[in-house]
Amino acid sequence: MTNGGRTFFGHPWGLATLFGTEMWERFSWYGLRAILATFLVASPAHQGLGMTEETAQAVVGVYGALIYLVALPGGWIADRILGPRRSVLWGGFVIMCGHISMAVPVPTPFFVWLGLLLIIAGTGLLKPNISVMVGKLYPEEDDARRDAGFSLFYLGINLGAFFAPIVVGRLAADDRWHLGFGAAAVGMALGLVQYAWGGRRSLRGVGGRPDVPLTPREMRRFALLVSAAVAVAAIALGAWAASGTFTLSRFTLVVTVLILVVPVLYFGYIMLGAHGLTEDERSRMKAYIWLFVAASIFWMIYDLAPSKLLFFAQNHTDLSLFGVPIQAATTQSFNPLFIMIFVPVFAALWVKLGTRVSTPQKFAFALVMVGLSFVVMALAASLAQGGRVTVWWLVLVYLIQVFGELSLSPVGLSVTTKLAPTAFKGQMLGVWFIAVSVGDAVGGQTGRLGDVLSEPAYYLLLAAMAIVAGLALFMFTRRLRVMMSEHHVPEPPPIR
Structure with missing residues (x-):
């Protein structure tokens, strides 16, 4: 998987593509994380949502919790429906849409909640499966090089995590929250461009198919189950809101x-x-x-x-x-x-x-x-x-x-x-x-x-x-x- 002998610090060139994609995805994630709580507590006069610090802390906690929880269904979808490569592509696209939604400068919080929901869903598709693709770059028996490759990949994560709060925090200063959210969207867009462009050759054959694809019958059952779960959740939330206790x-x-x-x-x-x-x-x-x-x-x-x-x-x-x-x-x-x-x-x-x-x-x-x-x-x-x-x-x-x-x-x-x-x-x-x-x-x-x-x-x-x-x-x-x-x-x- 070295793309005609081309390597990335001695590793398959596909690692460079995944390194950059993950770096920009983490830039968008940590950039949003660095300003989300302060945006939630800022008063509407300062373009925020005016929450108490306690409520904002709970929202940020649940947001982070769901990000990690949806890694389980995200991995399953890659294994049974999309394959890791398409899961990462669609996950990154959904994340980018989420950041764009949050960057819309309107007073209603609808686009903020929609954006957070999209980011959660997209991260569930991208996060577990990009790591799987790193592992697939190496032969099964090449444990030493695989571990070294993951170490380089981890460096990309932390480079994105280090620069994001500095850049996004500066842009979001003086109540320019939506500009900060927009920067996170740009970061994810750059990661997607690199993934789609660089991955055409360097990732050919890597994670292209699901390991155990669903049969047509299983796919229909899955679609029915998801539709029913969404409907039940929507009805429950609607009833709760209508009760006046939400x-x-x-x-x-x-x-x-x-x-x-x-x-x-x-x-x-x-x-x-x-x-x-x-x-x-x-x-x-x-x-x-x-x-x-x-x-x-x-x-x-x-x-x-x-x-x-x-x-x-x-x-x-x-x-x-x-x-x-x-x-x-x-x-x-x-x-x-x-x-x-x-x-x-x-x-x-x-x-x-x-x-x-x-x-x-x-x-x-x-x-x-x-x-x-x-x-x-x-x-x-x-x-x-x-x-x-x-x-x-x-x-x-x-x-x-x-x-x-x-x-x-x-x-x-x-x-x-x-x-x-x-x-x-x-x-x-x-x-x-x-x-x-x-x-x-x-x-x-x-x-x-x-x-x-x-x-x-x-x-x-x-x-x-x-x-x-x-x-x-x-x-x-x-x-x-x-x-x-x-x-x-x-x-x-x-x-x-």
Whole structure:
């Protein structure tokens, strides 16, 4: 797959196409994420929607949760209907339409909600399947080059994530929100052009067909099922709205509960269904459930960056670095910058430590780190009660959190594939992303605690939850390792 000998840093040229596509898709995603919460709380006089910070936090949380949840049906659609290549193309197109919808400068919020819905649907098609296509560029036995290719691909993700908040945040300054949304649309359009133009030759034969296409009968049944589900959801929402009890805050709470039900049903289906699981597989799945809960707690705190921490940056910090004024959105670039710096450090560290540090210990360390980051936030919030504080507090918070992410995110992908029962090997990576979905949804609801807790107490409560969970994992590490039959497995880079 090298396009006549042409390579991208020694890899198939198709990786260059996918690298650029993912970089621009992440530019659009992180660009929107960097300004969405502040747009939602801005008053109509400032071209925003005038929400409370608590409601905006819940909306951003549910939005992020659904982004990861729809990766499951998105992967299924690629496997059974479109194939990965067309799924990425249509997904990118739908995402672009979503950003265009949000860029329409009209006072009604209809186009905002339509845009977010389109972005969720499009990301579900694009995000899981572009990673699949990266893997398909390499022969089945070429594990070493495939891992190196994913590392390059991951660099593209973080380049887009780093530049997006800076560019979009600058364009959206002074209430020019729709210009920022438009920039995200342009980013996705550039990614689509590169994908369609560059992929004509470099991706020929890669992911062009679904692996197990639906039969015509199955396709009719699928269309009927989707139509019925959409109709039921529309009727339920219409009835709720007609009752006069519908509010955005209640809606996000209902969606959060539904998201929490998904892993409960799924793990129940695996553990209680007649799937021929061996005793060893059951033991490993029991261990995995505890790791899943730990990961959900981690993401609950970590993914408050585009809401709670963004509000703190805007309302309580002196927005300047080295004397240079910055936008609140720019603080969202700290995380990908630190990731790019420390990924090779942690990769080398895990290789050096080998089996001396187990997966539960890495998860425990991640939880303690994200908890300590909120101890720092509690101190910063306490100081901010007397006036604005330096933005370097947030730099420190994001640095600590990245140490946690690099201990959990790539390890989680690896342990998910290792602990998955044979009957569920193809589905379990999607289950890992449900942990992110659960964390994002619950994290969005924690804004309600602001009604009963001070700002410092809020951060300390979440910090205590994470640290206690981390210490519990440390205590039960030996038991979990026995349940997992753990041995060292090389870990891929984290892909978000």
